[in-house]
Amino acid sequence: MSTGATRYLSLLGLGFGDCGKGLYTDHFCAALRAHTVVRFNGGAQAGHNVVRADGRHHTFSQFGAGSFEPGVATLLASAVVVHPTALLVEAAVLRDKGVPDALARLRIDARCRVTTPFHQAAGRLREWARGDAAHGSCGVGVGETVRQALAAPELALRYGDLLRPALAFEKLEALRLALLREFAPRPDPDWQREQALLADASLSQRWLAAVEPCLRAAPPTSVDAVAEQLARPGAVVFEGAQGVLLDEWRGFHPHTSWSTVSTAAVEAVLRDAGLDAPPVRHLGVLRSYLTRHGAGPLPTHDPALAARLPEPHNADAGWQGAFRRGHPDAVLLRYAIAAAGPLDGLVASHLDAIGHAGLRWCEGYRDTDGETVAQLALGPEADLDHQQRLTRLLERVRPIYSEAGVANTRDWLERVEAASGLRVQWGSHGPTRQDVAEYAR
Secondary structure (H helix, E strand, C coil): CCCCCEEEEEEEECCCCCCCHHHHHHHHHHHCCCCEEEECCCCCCCCEEEECCCCCEEEECCCCCCCCCCCCEEEECCCCEECHHHHHHHHHHHHHCCCCCCCCCEEEECCCEECCHHHHHHHHHHHHHHHHHCCCCCCCCHHHHHHHHHHCHHHCCEHHHHHCHHHHHHHHHHHHHHHHCCCCCCCCHHHHHHHHHHHCCCHHHHHHHHHHHHHHHCCEECHHHHHHHHHCCEEEEEECCCCHHHCCCCCCCCCCCCCCCCHHHHHHHHHHCCCCCCCEEEEEEEECCEEEECCCCCCCECCCHHHHCCCCCCCCCCCCCCEEEECCEHHHHHHHHHHHCCCCEEEEECHHHHHHHCCCCEEEEECCCCCEECCCCCCCCCCHHHHHHHHHHHHHCEEEECCCCCCCHHHHHHHHHHHHCCCEEEEECCCCHHHEEECCC
């Protein structure tokens, strides 16, 4: 956090997601009296849970997880993929939970890419077509939106384009027809349902009408207005989405998200706003154990943990598939910290699970040739071949566990700090911010 008029703090997940970013965003918004939460990566596939002491619970998708705090704004920065109709649904849910003005507090950078029903349908079709090689999509269309924007930039729909209905309609129809040509018919009813969306010539106009309330309540925000919001005196919390082990360039390809989770991504938002490299306090967020929702390697996965560690906010049903638990893993922890960029400390969630879960500590891996793996190499930037080699490695290794299991919270803290070289500065022994304690050590 800076010592000037505005303080900046970022929260970066060090796992595969579901590590407690929602809890800590809620905590720091209250503790720092933050005026803005910045979402700087990802899109509507995020699911950050906040449980309040009064019993209210919400899984934040696009709105900042500080939105239960009166007056806290959400800024969706330019790299975020926006799903306007999902925003309207989430705003209505928040209204029923005592947050009547979530849309009024929302700022959306005009340059944000927009997810449409065509992206969502094509993303689902593409994932089904992969069969057993599925990537682990959430089925929301975020990855497809990014993929299409890279493949055909001239068709990329930006939030600011929605102010020009004729241009938006032209882009939508060109996108719809291009995607329709990509997928051959199949007899499967689910496939036919999604393909019918791409074939619906009336959907573009109906969708534009459906997003109009979002556009009125939260019109596109200019770069200057973004800069003004970020420079306001007070505190700004950058809430990362997903985790660095799902990062598009540092995650284990192809089981990744089209999203960048790093200190550099946070600082890029400030530079883009013309703010001259203000100090940011970067904190890594981790659970007391590993989780993974969907396909991809998880070396310490232990099916027995499911019964010991019930998960009230994540289910095995849906697009991502099984929600898996794994023992703490020093190899992945060190890799995540190296991939995330320079951190100032750690915050931990689910520490209350340690006493009854029977957690073991993975200190390394055994490869099929008998070799010991103690560290994963951080490859050249944007080298997906290297990342895929790491994926294959993680799929075949077996964990090497310390002889002694994790005895208690103090034992876990000492092992994490020794493995990471960073201090755990805050820890949570429950789901609400009242369960968060600062460690003065």
